[in-house]
Amino acid sequence: MRAGIEGIDELLRDRLLIMVKDQSAIDVLPYIPARTGGLVLTGAAAPVRCREIRNTLPEAVVVMDHSSHTQQVATADAPFGLKTSYGWRDLDLAGLNEILDGQRDNKASYAVTPTCFIPADQAGDTSVLKAVVRQANLLRRQDTVVLLPCSWRWLRRSSLPHLTEQIRACRHPVGLIMQADGDPLDRAEAPEGLRQLCRSCPRLVLWRTDLAAFDAMAHGALGAAVGASAILRHGMAPRPDNGGGGHKPYPVVLVRRLLRYHRVATLQDWFAHIDPWACDCTVCKGAVLTRFTDRETDVVAALQHTVCELYGLHDELDGTLPGDERIGWWRQQLADAWDYHRLLASQTNTEVQFPRVLQAWRRPSPPAMPAAAERRSQDQSGPS
Ligand SMILES: [Zn+2]
Structure with a gap:
């Protein structure tokens, strides 16, 4: 042991x-x-x-x-x-x-x-x-x-x-x-x-x-x-070719305001005619999110930016009390993300879809599952 x-x-x-x-x-x-x-x-x-x-x-x-x-x-x-x-x-x-x-x-x-x-x-x-x-x-x-x-x-x-x-x-x-x-x-x-x-x-x-x-x-x-x-970022069903990879890496960044990962190419399309969003994380230091190229050093820097942003968000979560306060904080993040999606759509004059999963997270929270013993007694009609 x-x-x-x-x-x-x-x-x-x-x-x-x-x-x-x-x-x-x-x-x-x-x-x-x-x-x-x-x-x-x-x-x-x-x-x-x-x-x-x-x-x-x-x-x-x-x-x-x-x-x-x-x-x-x-x-x-x-x-x-x-x-x-x-x-x-x-x-x-x-x-x-x-x-x-x-x-x-x-x-x-x-x-x-x-x-x-x-x-x-x-x-x-x-x-x-x-x-x-x-x-x-x-x-x-x-x-x-x-x-x-x-x-x-x-x-x-x-x-x-x-x-x-x-x-x-x-x-x-x-x-x-x-x-x-x-x-x-x-x-x-x-x-x-x-x-x-x-x-x-x-x-x-x-x-x-x-x-x-x-x-x-x-x-x-x-x-x-x-x-x-x-x-x-999610599970994979077993397949013979799993773990092969071999794709040419391309930069993907977490856009914190949108609570979403995007390919940099998508951001470059959005921000072709307006000022691109900048980032204040330790890696970007105020530089724009559209700057990452396919070069290996940029793909690495994009990952480092994403890690910094994840911990920035996590720092805020960590500063809340578990329970209602934490849920309230998360709801505010989602409401802000909704506003930023709309802002981006109006500034760029394009469709910027609000992702389905973020929509689902804006719904009210379900209660906990009853414990097994409670569930059994609920299944039986009438008092036990
Ligand atoms: Zn950054």
């Missing part, structure tokens, strides 16, 4: 991590605040990079994600596994412990389970999801976050009670990944479902996500990990 971390929840609480490929870690590291931030590393060199960073900066929070969910579908018999240099390896409890120990030996601040992808429940079959939690609950350690890489369909009203029940039954904090082709929160019932889940599960961290991190944390999520690139 391995010694736990004193209060893993305190290490996660209100912390915003940036999820980044091993080779980009050094680019963003200078912009990660030690008290409220940290890194999730992916890629083959994640263990080495993790050890290096933690040796240099022992107070930095750095963990790793083996991304098993992008490579293999979980089964009730083999919910955990790992791609190794010898091929795929299913993990039994001893194997799972060995991998988690390996992460800690490489100085990870806490361990993260290599959970395989959990598809939508077929006709109410929740056996795979239950198998993940059941096996994880056999781990005799308190230094681990259990990843649940789920299809977005688990957020629908019919499935949500099962997901809620399993997250509540887990003895460890849970890192939820939402998978979809495109933005999972563009799907019907998903934004509301996620809010309900965050309100219902106090040890939930939203993993591999985008600005949904802020909606989740406003609604009670313990913390979040935001992806540095588009493929790290």
Whole structure:
């Protein structure tokens, strides 16, 4: 048995991590605040990079994600596994412990389970999801976050009670990944479902996500990990070609006023005839957002700008009290974003669409799910 971390929840609480490929870690590291931030590393060199960073900066929070969910579908018999240099390896409890120990030996601040992808429940079959939690609950350690890489369909009203029940039954904090082709929160019932889940599960961290991190944390999520690139901002169903990449990088920036990521090419179109918006972050220092080219140094600078803006937003969230005050702050951000979309449309004389997910976030918040016992008594008509 391995010694736990004193209060893993305190290490996660209100912390915003940036999820980044091993080779980009050094680019963003200078912009990660030690008290409220940290890194999730992916890629083959994640263990080495993790050890290096933690040796240099022992107070930095750095963990790793083996991304098993992008490579293999979980089964009730083999919910955990790992791609190794010898091929795929299913993990039994001893194997799972060995991998988690390996992460800690490489100085990870806490361990993260290599959970395989959990598809939508077929006709109410929740056996795979239950198998993940059941096996994880056999781990005799308190230094681990259990990843649940789920299809977005688990957020629908019919499935949500099962997901809620399993997250509540887990003895460890849970890192939820939402998978979809495109933005999972563009799907019907998903934004509301996620809010309900965050309100219902106090040890939930939203993993591999985008600005949904802020909606989740406003609604009670313990913390979040935001992806540095588009493929790290939502879950991916396993495919043989996953992780190939090879696209020519192009600059994408977070436009904080719009609460949205945009390709710089889009901004250049918008601001062709009016003064482009400038940014006051540490990287931009008042320079305009349209300046980034396809050059590698600019793609890196665009990422650094985005990281700075994420932490700027997170600083504000962190300064609010959890509950109504935090939700009120988030609602104001969304109202401002709405105004900026309209301003931009009128100044540029173009259609600037207000994204569907931001519209969904402007709706009133749903209540928490009732606890299982309450739900059973509600299901029965009449007093028990
Ligand atoms: Zn900036």
